[in-house]
Amino acid sequence: MEKWKKVFAIIWAGQFLSILSSTIVNFAVILWLSIETGSAQILALAAIAAMLPQALIGPVSGVFIDRWNRKYTMIAADSFIALCTLLLAVLFALGIAETWHIFLLLALRSVGSAFHMPAMQASVPLLAPESQLTRIAGINQMIYSVGNIAGPALGALCITIWDMQYVLLLDVAGALFACGTLLFVAIPKPAGTEARAQSIAREMKEGFLTVWANRPLSLVFLFSILVMFFIMPVSVLFPLMTLEHFKGNAFQVSLVEALWGVGSLVGGAVMGMKVYNINRVALVNWMYLLLGVTFALSGTLSQSGFAWFAVYTAIGGVAGAVYMATFTAIIQTNVASASLGRVFSMFHTVSIIPSLIGLAGIGFFAERLGLTLSFVVCGVIICLIGLAAFMARSTLQIDKKQPAPANG
Numbered sequence: 001m002e003k004w005k006k007v008f009a010i011i012w013a014g015q016f017l018s019i020l021s022s023t024i025v026n027f028a029v030i031l032w033l034s035i036e037t038g039s040a041q042i043l044a045l046a047a048i049a050a051m052l053p054q055a056l057i058g059p060v061s062g063v064f065i066d067r068w069n070r071k072y073t074m075i076a077a078d079s080f081i082a083l084c085t086l087l088l089a090v091l092f093a094l095g096i097a098e099t100w101h102i103f104l105l106l107a108l109r110s111v112g113s114a115f116h117m118p119a120m121q122a123s124v125p126l127l128a129p130e131s132q133l134t135r136i137a138g139i140n141q142m143i144y145s146v147g148n149i150a151g152p153a154l155g156a157l158c159i160t161i162w163d164m165q166y167v168l169l170l171d172v173a174g175a176l177f178a179c180g181t182l183l184f185v186a187i188p189k190p191a192g193t194e195a196r197a198q199s200i201a202r203e204m205k206e207g208f209l210t211v212w213a214n215r216p217l218s219l220v221f222l223f224s225i226l227v228m229f230f231i232m233p234v235s236v237l238f239p240l241m242t243l244e245h246f247k248g249n250a251f252q253v254s255l256v257e258a259l260w261g262v263g264s265l266v267g268g269a270v271m272g273m274k275v276y277n278i279n280r281v282a283l284v285n286w287m288y289l290l291l292g293v294t295f296a297l298s299g300t301l302s303q304s305g306f307a308w309f310a311v312y313t314a315i316g317g318v319a320g321a322v323y324m325a326t327f328t329a330i331i332q333t334n335v336a337s338a339s340l341g342r343v344f345s346m347f348h349t350v351s352i353i354p355s356l357i358g359l360a361g362i363g364f365f366a367e368r369l370g371l372t373l374s375f376v377v378c379g380v381i382i383c384l385i386g387l388a389a390f391m392a393r394s395t396l397q398i399d400k401k402q403p404a405p406a407n408g
Helices: 003-037 040-067 070-093 099-127 130-161 165-180 200-212 217-243 250-273 280-299 304-335 337-360 362-369 371-391 393-396
Strands: none
Touching: 003 040, 003 099, 003 130, 003 165, 040 070, 040 099, 040 200, 070 099, 099 130, 099 304, 099 337, 099 371, 130 165, 130 250, 130 304, 200 217, 200 337, 217 250, 217 280, 217 304, 217 337, 217 371, 217 393, 250 304, 250 362, 280 304, 280 371, 280 393, 304 337, 362 371
C-alpha cells in the first residue's frame, strides 16, 4: 500500500468515529430541545448559535491555521470541543443544565470547528499526490454522508435509552479517538511559511488576494458562493415541504433527510473510486444545473407527488456531494499550501452567511412566496448561475493541466 493511503486510513478511522459521534450528539441535542421547549424559534436560534461563531472568526482562524502546525491545530480544536462537551455532560449529570447552556456549547463547538475543518482541508495536499485530491475529497464526502445517515437514527435511539449526559460522552470519546489517531500522522510544514507577516489583518488580506489575483479562480469562488446562497434557504424548507405541502409525517421527514444522505454517499463513492479524466470546473457547473433542476421540479409536484420528491432529493444529494468534493479539490490544486488555511476559512465563512440568512428569512420564503414557488425560484436561479458559469470560459481553462490519472 502506498504511504499516502496508510496515512489517510489512519486519519479517516479517527474522523469517521468523531463525525459519527458528533452527528449522534447533535441530533440528540435537537431532540432534547424539541421535547423540552417545543419551539421552532428555539431550534432556529440553536442553529444560528452553531454557525455564527464560524462566520465571525473564520477569516482570523485561517491566519493562525496557516501559521501553526496543522496537526496540532486539529488536535487542539478537537480537544477543546471534547472539553466543552464534557462540561455540559457534567451540568446534565448535576441536573442543572438549561437551554442557554446548550446554546453556549453549540457556539463553542463552532469555534473549534472554525479551526478544525479548514486545517484538515488545508493538510490534504501536503499528504497525498495532486492526482488523488478529487478522490480523497470524494471519500471525505462518503464519511460525512455515512455519519449524516446513521447519526440521526442512533441519536434518537441513544436519547431514549440513556440520560443526556451519557449521550454527550459519546462525542467526548469520538473527539479523543480522533486526536489519538492524529498523533500517529506526520503533516509536513507547507513551503513559504518560514517568514510570516506579523499583522493578522495583512495576512487576512493576503489570503483574500490569493484568490482575487487569480481571476478565473475568483469566478469559480463567486459562482459557488452564489449557488450556496440559494441552496441554503431551500434546505431549511425541506421538512416544511414534506409536512405541509405533501401532508407527510415525521417518518417521511426523516426519510427525505436520509435519502439526501444516501445520495451524498453515492456521489462521494463515485468520486472516490478513481481519478477521472474530466474538466473539474465543468463538472461543478453541471452539478449546479442538476441541483437546480431537482429543486425546480420538486416545486412543481402536486400533493400526491411525494415519491418523486424523494427521488429528486436523492439525486440532489448525489449532485451536492460531487459538487463539494470537486470544488474542494480544485481549490487544493490551485492554491499554494501555505495559504490554504486562510482560503478555506474564508470560503466557509462566506458559505455560512447564506445559511444564517436562510434561517432568518425562512418566514419570507415560506409565507410570502409559498413553499413550492420557493423551490422553483431558487432552482431556476441556480440553473441560471450554472449557465453563467459555463459562459465564463476562462474558468474552464484552470483545470486543463491535470495530473495523469493514477488509480493505484
